[in-house]
Amino acid sequence: MEQKGSKSTWLVVGHDWAVQRLQNQIERGRLAHAYLFTGPAHIGKQTLGRALAQALLCTSDTPPCGVCRACRLVQQNRHPDLWVVPADGGILKVDQVRAVEADVARRPVEGRFKLFIFPDMHLVQPAAANALLKTLEEPPAHAIFILTAPTAAALLPTIVSRCQVYRLRPLSRQVIEEALLQWSVPPDRASQIAGLADGRIGWAWQAAHDDTLLPRRLQQARDLVELIYTANRWQRLQAAKRLAGDSHQASQVLTVWASVWRDLLLLHYQLTDRLINVSLLDQLTPLAEALSVVQLRQALVRVHRTQRYFEEHVNMLLALESLFLRLPRLRRTTF
Amino acid sequence: MTTQALYRKYRPQTFEEIVGQEHVTTTLKHALQEGRVAHAYLFSGPRGTGKTSAARVLAKAVNCLNEDVTARPDNSCPLCVAVNEGRSLDLIEIDAASHTGVDNIREIIERVNLMPSEGRYKIYVIDEVHMLSTSAFNALLKTLEEPPAHVIFVLATTEPHKVLPTVLSRCQRFSFRRIPAALIKEQLRYIADQEGTEVDDAALARIAQSVSGSLRDAVSLLDQLISSSSARLTVEDVNTFLGAIPTEAIGVLAEALATSDAKTSLAQISRLREQGVDMQQLAAQLVAYFRDLLLWKVGGEMALPDSDAAYRQQLSAQAQRLSGSQLSRLIRHFSTIRTDVRGGMEPQVAMELAFIEATTMGTVPVTAAAPAVSTVVPATKKATAVPSTRQATPPTTPPTTPPPRKAPQKSPKQPAPTAPLSEGDTLDHIKSNWKLVGHALRQQRMYRLQASVNSSAPVRLDAGRLFIDFQSELSYNLVVKNVHEVEQAAEQVFERHLKIVCLLQGQYKGPALVGDPLPAQPQPEKPGNVTEIANDPLVKAVLAQGGQIVSIHGKGEERPNG
Numbered sequence: 001m002e003q004k005g006s007k008s009t010w011l012v013v014g015h016d017w018a019v020q021r022l023q024n025q026i027e028r029g030r031l032a033h034a035y036l037f038t039g040p041a042h043i044g045k046q047t048l049g050r051a052l053a054q055a056l057l058c059t060s061d062t063p064p065c066g067v068c069r070a071c072r073l074v075q076q077n078r079h080p081d082l083w084v085v086p087a088d089g090g091i092l093k094v095d096q097v098r099a100v101e102a103d104v105a106r107r108p109v110e111g112r113f114k115l116f117i118f119p120d121m122h123l124v125q126p127a128a129a130n131a132l133l134k135t136l137e138e139p140p141a142h143a144i145f146i147l148t149a150p151t152a153a154a155l156l157p158t159i160v161s162r163c164q165v166y167r168l169r170p171l172s173r174q175v176i177e178e179a180l181l182q183w184s185v186p187p188d189r190a191s192q193i194a195g196l197a198d199g200r201i202g203w204a205w206q207a208a209h210d211d212t213l214l215p216r217r218l219q220q221a222r223d224l225v226e227l228i229y230t231a232n233r234w235q236r237l238q239a240a241k242r243l244a245g246d247s248h249q250a251s252q253v254l255t256v257w258a259s260v261w262r263d264l265l266l267l268h269y270q271l272t273d274r275l276i277n278v279s280l281l282d283q284l285t286p287l288a289e290a291l292s293v294v295q296l297r298q299a300l301v302r303v304h305r306t307q308r309y310f311e312e313h314v315n316m317l318l319a320l321e322s323l324f325l326r327l328p329r330l331r332r333t334t335f
Numbered sequence: 336m337t338t339q340a341l342y343r344k345y346r347p348q349t350f351e352e353i354v355g356q357e358h359v360t361t362t363l364k365h366a367l368q369e370g371r372v373a374h375a376y377l378f379s380g381p382r383g384t385g386k387t388s389a390a391r392v393l394a395k396a397v398n399c400l401n402e403d404v405t406a407r408p409d410n411s412c413p414l415c416v417a418v419n420e421g422r423s424l425d426l427i428e429i430d431a432a433s434h435t436g437v438d439n440i441r442e443i444i445e446r447v448n449l450m451p452s453e454g455r456y457k458i459y460v461i462d463e464v465h466m467l468s469t470s471a472f473n474a475l476l477k478t479l480e481e482p483p484a485h486v487i488f489v490l491a492t493t494e495p496h497k498v499l500p501t502v503l504s505r506c507q508r509f510s511f512r513r514i515p516a517a518l519i520k521e522q523l524r525y526i527a528d529q530e531g532t533e534v535d536d537a538a539l540a541r542i543a544q545s546v547s548g549s550l551r552d553a554v555s556l557l558d559q560l561i562s563s564s565s566a567r568l569t570v571e572d573v574n575t576f577l578g579a580i581p582t583e584a585i586g587v588l589a590e591a592l593a594t595s596d597a598k599t600s601l602a603q604i605s606r607l608r609e610q611g612v613d614m615q616q617l618a619a620q621l622v623a624y625f626r627d628l629l630l631w632k633v634g635g636e637m638a639l640p641d642s643d644a645a646y647r648q649q650l651s652a653q654a655q656r657l658s659g660s661q662l663s664r665l666i667r668h669f670s671t672i673r674t675d676v677r678g679g680m681e682p683q684v685a686m687e688l689a690f691i692e693a694t695t696m697g698t699v700p701v702t703a704a705a706p707a708v709s710t711v712v713p714a715t716k717k718a719t720a721v722p723s724t725r726q727a728t729p730p731t732t733p734p735t736t737p738p739p740r741k742a743p744q745k746s747p748k749q750p751a752p753t754a755p756l757s758e759g760d761t762l763d764h765i766k767s768n769w770k771l772v773g774h775a776l777r778q779q780r781m782y783r784l785q786a787s788v789n790s791s792a793p794v795r796l797d798a799g800r801l802f803i804d805f806q807s808e809l810s811y812n813l814v815v816k817n818v819h820e821v822e823q824a825a826e827q828v829f830e831r832h833l834k835i836v837c838l839l840q841g842q843y844k845g846p847a848l849v850g851d852p853l854p855a856q857p858q859p860e861k862p863g864n865v866t867e868i869a870n871d872p873l874v875k876a877v878l879a880q881g882g883q884i885v886s887i888h889g890k891g892e893e894r895p896n897g
């Protein structure tokens with residue numbers, strides 16, 4: 001369970017246990033030389049990594065203070081002793097790792113530590129991962145590596161066993177809502193975003209700062225409901241064509257739909273307290289009652305399969321058409 | 336700032352300190368005492384079981400200067416100390432994982448003939464030897480067969496099957512075993528006491544269980560835990576750290592599977608996810624749990640000597656609920672989650688789907704001991720959404736129905752759904768579930784028959800006979816020929832034997848029937864329907880063209896497809 005109001009000054013929402021543990025290690029001088037933060041997208045892995053960097057590089061008496069020069073430089077990615085090595089074009093390349101290795105041995109410029117953050121460790125080339133192994137095993141005393149990835153299973157076991165692994169978990173709705181309120185988001189909006197965020201604080205942050213995100217998402221979910229009531233194949237094909245025009249949007253829509261189908265499945269079993277699309281409850285309930293488990297399950301699997309097709313660069317229009325034609329059909333009724 | 340890792344600090348320095356590998360250490364000790372040291376050894380076994388440690392101890396022992404052979408290595412003579420401090424010139428350790436090439440091996444071979452600098456022997460420890468390239472292996476062969484008298488090779492590997500047989504046959508081979516959890520725990524206790532930290536016994540036991548026999552993993556885990564927890568180390572700390580799921584939670588899920596309770600399992604998954612459980616870990620633990628159950632069924636307590644009492648109790652309670660074949664099916668079922676997740680599916684969704692499949696699709700037929708089960712009745716659910724004419728349908732989807740006698744098991748992935756026919760059910764029930772019969776036929780790959788059955792309509796039910804009407808002669812002929820299969824499929828779906836009588840456009844063409852002959856006209860079951868239908872604008876138009884209302888099919892029913 002997330003506890004609110006931890007005494008730490010880390011600029012991290014939630015994950016109190018992880019912060020506490022890291023803080024303990026810093027206080028006792030028992031830091032590991034490599035950390036691996038895992039967890040679903042947008043739950044704050046990088047933020048935690050950056051906060052750890054601040055805690056180690058901060059020059060004030062109560063690290064991390066968040067206001068000293070070092071802290072601010074870390075926040076802006078400009079600290080000379082902080083290397084952030086993101087994937088380059090979807091891949092973390094050998095050359096990037098080599099560049100890091102060449103620099104690891106050099107003493108830090110300002111503080112006692114030199115930090116290397118690899119935010120997309122799951123996108124690492126196998127050769128690059130192997131190149132990193134030796135450095136990761138016995139880095140110089142001043143070097144600390146911070147890797148983040150969705151799951152440890154996505155990485156080489158030899159990499160994982162060299163790191164201290166922190167499995168970050170989705171935040172509870174309450175924690176996100178409180179964080180949103182602190183960012184001065186109006187209460188009703190905060191509660192709505194917190195529900196949709198599904199534990200992903202990063203998404204909540206985006207939604208709070210982008211006014212179009214929320215209505216767009218709701219509309220996308222409504223589109224699906226509408227589509228289920230659209231029996232006409234021609235209309236369905238037209239809808240597929242409209243969506244296929246914008247590949248970025250299409251994959252977003254599918255993500256939303258997957259969440260809707262999952263909600264429908266949960267609703268089917270009357271598990272209302274775990275829903276994501278709470279605001280659509282009225283529209284979803286009749287659907288969940290009318291559709292069978294088999295249909296719901298198949299629809300969810302199909303949406304996922306289509307998502308995978310996208311990644312495999314299947315013709316998007318065909319994939320969407322096939323999906324749309326196979327989604328269940330219902331007739332709108334007035335009770 | 337970084338202190339030396341515990342597993343390096345407590346690396347065994349004598350044969351006696353090597354935990355759980357007595358079959359290796361006593362043999363080596365005897366060989367030393369009798370002066371029968373071989374020229375090449377191969378140490379194989381899982382990681383963290385003491386291969387490298389044993390190699391180092393052996394290296395010290397053969398060079399040790401202590402007069403008493405049984406006391407070697409004494410760790411106090413200059414040569415032993417040199418090894419312990421990592422500066423011995425006669426112990427050459429090679430990491431084959433990063434020196435895989437033939438050139439690296441040639442370098443060794445060139446120097447093999449040089450005499451040892453201080454001791455009696457030069458010891459070459461080649462770690463991770465399975466990583467050597469084939470040509471490197473071959474380059475080594477000759478030297479490995481007949482090395483100079485002052486050379487001992489120790490090859491260590493976790494994967495002996497990758498080592499060439501010609502290499503294997505030149506070495507004395509020792510297999511290191513996974514270390515039993517109890518011994519690991521003992522060792523952890525020793526280290527914790529030495530370090531002066533307070534650790535709960537249960538926490539140590541949990542660590543020992545989790546590492547599957549690797550002492551190094553256990554010690555470095557303890558190291559991490561000690562360094563990050565503030566007070567006394569408890570079993571909860573260990574569980575949070577490992578992301579391990581308590582066996583009780585796994586038990587709840589297994590129970591939900593045994594009773595086909597999708598709702599409980601979904602709620603439990605959500606709860607676990609909120610606690611930050613890694614779904615892949617959950618899948619792995621589920622598979623391990625089913626495996627334990629299976630072992631328990633086969634061997635009872637003997638099969639799981641390391642388990643604690645509470646766990647055994649849980650196992651023995653659940654082992655009765657699930658049959659061996661169910662368990663093996665579940666193991667296979669949950670093993671596929673890994674590939675689903677690799678394919679880009681979100682882990683939680685993959686897990687939820689796996690449970691829904693397992694609970695609803697008849698993967699887990701119930702045994703008598705289990706309480707009532709909800710079976711899925713697809714399609715009929717739709718009845719609530721189609722227009723009110725169908726509201727008269729009796730509640731065809733009771734949340735709980737008596738356990739199915741024998742769920743069809745033709746294809747374990749998707750057995751046909753059933754819609755048991757109870758006493759009070761009427762023709763409506765059969766009509767609204769008629770497509771399931773086609774579905775059941777499809778399961779048996781009788782696609783043409785499925786199509787024909789789907790094009791037919793049940794029109795009358797009396798005395799266990801079901802009359803179905805065909806519009807097309809083609810379909811009619813096919814079903815008449817295979818009526819037995821259709822009857823079987825219908826029995827599967829409705830769980831009651833029905834004699835099927837085929838009609839062609841309302842006319843009976845077959846041999847004379849026993850008893851009540853045939854309906855002169857297949858009566859539409861509700862006269863009201865006809866007028867209602869006739870008022871439909873589309874139907875009106877057709878009637879105006881000289882059409883005729885023959886039978887009325889369900890409006891909202893989906894066409895068979897996919």
